[in-house]
Amino acid sequence: MAMILESAPVENIVRALYIRALKRLPEPVKAAIGGLERAETDATARTVLATMAENVRVAERDDGLLCQDTGIPLVTITIGRGVSFDGVDIGEAVAKGVRRATREHPLRSSVVHPITRANAHDSTGPGVPVIEFRFDPEPDFVRLELVPKGSGSENGSYLGMLLPADGLDGVKRFVIDAVLKAGGKVCPPTIVGVGLGGTSDVAMHLAKLAATRPLGTRCPDAAGAALESALSRAVNGLGIGPQGLGGDATAFAVQVELAATHITLNPVAVNIQCHSARRASATVTPAGVVWGD
Amino acid sequence: MADITLTPPFTETMIRDLHAGDRVTVRGTLFGIRDATQIHLFDRDRHTRFDLSGHAVIHTAPNVRSVPIGPAHPAGYAPVSVGTTTSLRMERFTRPLLQRLGVRAIIGKGGLGADSLAAFGTFGGVYLAVVGGAAALETTWIERIDDVDLDDLNPESLWKFAVRDFGPLLVTMDTHGNDLHEVVRARARHNRTAVLAGLGVTS
Ligand code: SF4
Numbered sequence: 001m002a003m004i005l006e007s008a009p010v011e012n013i014v015r016a017l018y019i020r021a022l023k024r025l026p027e028p029v030k031a032a033i034g035g036l037e038r039a040e041t042d043a044t045a046r047t048v049l050a051t052m053a054e055n056v057r058v059a060e061r062d063d064g065l066l067c068q069d070t071g072i073p074l075v076t077i078t079i080g081r082g083v084s085f086d087g088v089d090i091g092e093a094v095a096k097g098v099r100r101a102t103r104e105h106p107l108r109s110s111v112v113h114p115i116t117r118a119n120a121h122d123s124t125g126p127g128v129p130v131i132e133f134r135f136d137p138e139p140d141f142v143r144l145e146l147v148p149k150g151s152g153s154e155n156g157s158y159l160g161m162l163l164p165a166d167g168l169d170g171v172k173r174f175v176i177d178a179v180l181k182a183g184g185k186v187c188p189p190t191i192v193g194v195g196l197g198g199t200s201d202v203a204m205h206l207a208k209l210a211a212t213r214p215l216g217t218r219c220p221d222a223a224g225a226a227l228e229s230a231l232s233r234a235v236n237g238l239g240i241g242p243q244g245l246g247g248d249a250t251a252f253a254v255q256v257e258l259a260a261t262h263i264t265l266n267p268v269a270v271n272i273q274c275h276s277a278r279r280a281s282a283t284v285t286p287a288g289v290v291w292g293d
Numbered sequence: 294m295a296d297i298t299l300t301p302p303f304t305e306t307m308i309r310d311l312h313a314g315d316r317v318t319v320r321g322t323l324f325g326i327r328d329a330t331q332i333h334l335f336d337r338d339r340h341t342r343f344d345l346s347g348h349a350v351i352h353t354a355p356n357v358r359s360v361p362i363g364p365a366h367p368a369g370y371a372p373v374s375v376g377t378t379t380s381l382r383m384e385r386f387t388r389p390l391l392q393r394l395g396v397r398a399i400i401g402k403g404g405l406g407a408d409s410l411a412a413f414g415t416f417g418g419v420y421l422a423v424v425g426g427a428a429a430l431e432t433t434w435i436e437r438i439d440d441v442d443l444d445d446l447n448p449e450s451l452w453k454f455a456v457r458d459f460g461p462l463l464v465t466m467d468t469h470g471n472d473l474h475e476v477v478r479a480r481a482r483h484n485r486t487a488v489l490a491g492l493g494v495t496s
Contacts, residue, residue, distance in 0.1 A: 031380055044314075044463065047372065051424040057430035068356060068376030068428040108356050108374075108448075152379060152425065169494045180481055185379065185403055186473065187425045230492055237488045238481045243424055244464065246477040276426045 047249025182246010302347025
């Protein structure tokens with residue numbers, strides 16, 4: 001019996017996911033703030049990290065927003081094998097869910113038209129929410145993930161069309177320099193997302209996937225995972241520290257995603273997620289809905 | 294380094310006694326401003342009925358809810374989420390804020406530029422850094438919205454908040470020419486060579 005994905009539950013789930021993501025930080029991020037606080041050698045940085053941890057507790061206690069920036073809603077829908085759905089209906093249901101969350105909660109709409117700067121006050125506009133469909137060989141499930149992407153960290157985005165002759169050294173230098181340039185503006189400690197290969201747009205998108213996938217997950221490619229480990233250690237030697245006020249805790253991690261590229265290309269992209277590394281997910285199976293980070 | 298609670302209006306001496314690294318908590322009154330507020334005040338010559346002289350301003354555009362006017366909500370607004378925005382966009386307004394309106398402290402995130410640092414020295418002002426992205430906590434520091442002016446710019450109105458204990462905030466730019474943001478940036482640029490060497494890469 002094939003699973004059917006209906007648009008009504010999708011609308012309700014997306015509405016709930018947006019609000020949930022803005023209020024509750026994923027467990028691995030909470031744990032990482034605590035871990036960095038314990039390891040921090042700079043007194044000011046320890047105070048800043050303690051304030052971040054307290055903010056997470058207050059948001060939970062008061063059912064309040066973690067950060068005033070409600071971000072651009074990014075929605076990823078992963079469809080398992082054997083699931084039937086109408087993609088047009090589902091896309092509309094996602095937008096409706098975002099609108100309802102914004103109006104009914106209410107939330108500040110942070111989304112404007114790029115030329116007129118008009119704000120529809122419902123967190124949507126042309127191309128927003130950003131919706132991506134992905135497919136998975138596992139049967140009979142659908143996973144919906146929502147990331148409210150804040151602007152402070154999104155402004156820390158960089159693309160380098162390096163030369164093959166620049167090699168992996170050039171890639172490493174580019175990432176370190178991107179973190180330097182972003183400094184405290186991206187609300188560190190951050191997840192530094194690195195996208196390698198593909199074409200220019202693919203590299204940027206991979207960097208976004210890397211910055212927004214759950215903290216602590218590893219790049220499935222062995223060379224990519226090795227690069228994650230090396231860069232994660234390295235960036236915290238820069239001394240930028242939490243909020244750019246100095247200290248060890250510049251990044252929770254550097255996460256890498258990669259794709260094959262052309263013999264004459266060496267694209268590298270960096271996209272950054274801030275300490276408010278918000279995301280929420282829901283997995284739908286014939287047995288019901290399971291909520292997660 | 295010292296932990297200090299200050300109640301505005303501040304005197305010039307109180308501000309000149311502060312040093313980068315001190316921790317300050319503001320108690321009493323705090324004014325909220327943002328880009329549009331300052332564009333209207335300084336580029337379009339609008340006036341405010343508030344006296345900002347000796348006061349602290351915060352770079353914010355709060356999430357508020359309209360409520361019936363009463364003792365708890367004298368302006369008819371309740372705070373929903375009051376956070377801090379990036380200050381650097383408003384760099385060119387530091388000088389007129391200090392010189393024309395007599396403001397003595399700017400609260401924000403990320404720090405301000407070289408002209409602000411010079412203005413702090415000349416007129417007697419400081420920058421107080423708040424932890425960005427900690428709006429839930431910051432909102433609990435706001436007791437009430439006491440009054441609002443230039444409300445046609447909502448949410449970028451000129452807000453008058455009553456604050457219980459707003460902070461601790463870190464003095465990052467003082468009247469003595471110290472700028473912690475720049476110190477950290479310079480140190481990070483210096484660390485770059487060693488970090489790259491650790492990755493086996495030449496700079
Ligand atoms: S960068 Fe992140 S933590 Fe900082 S203000 Fe934006 S959303 Fe909030």
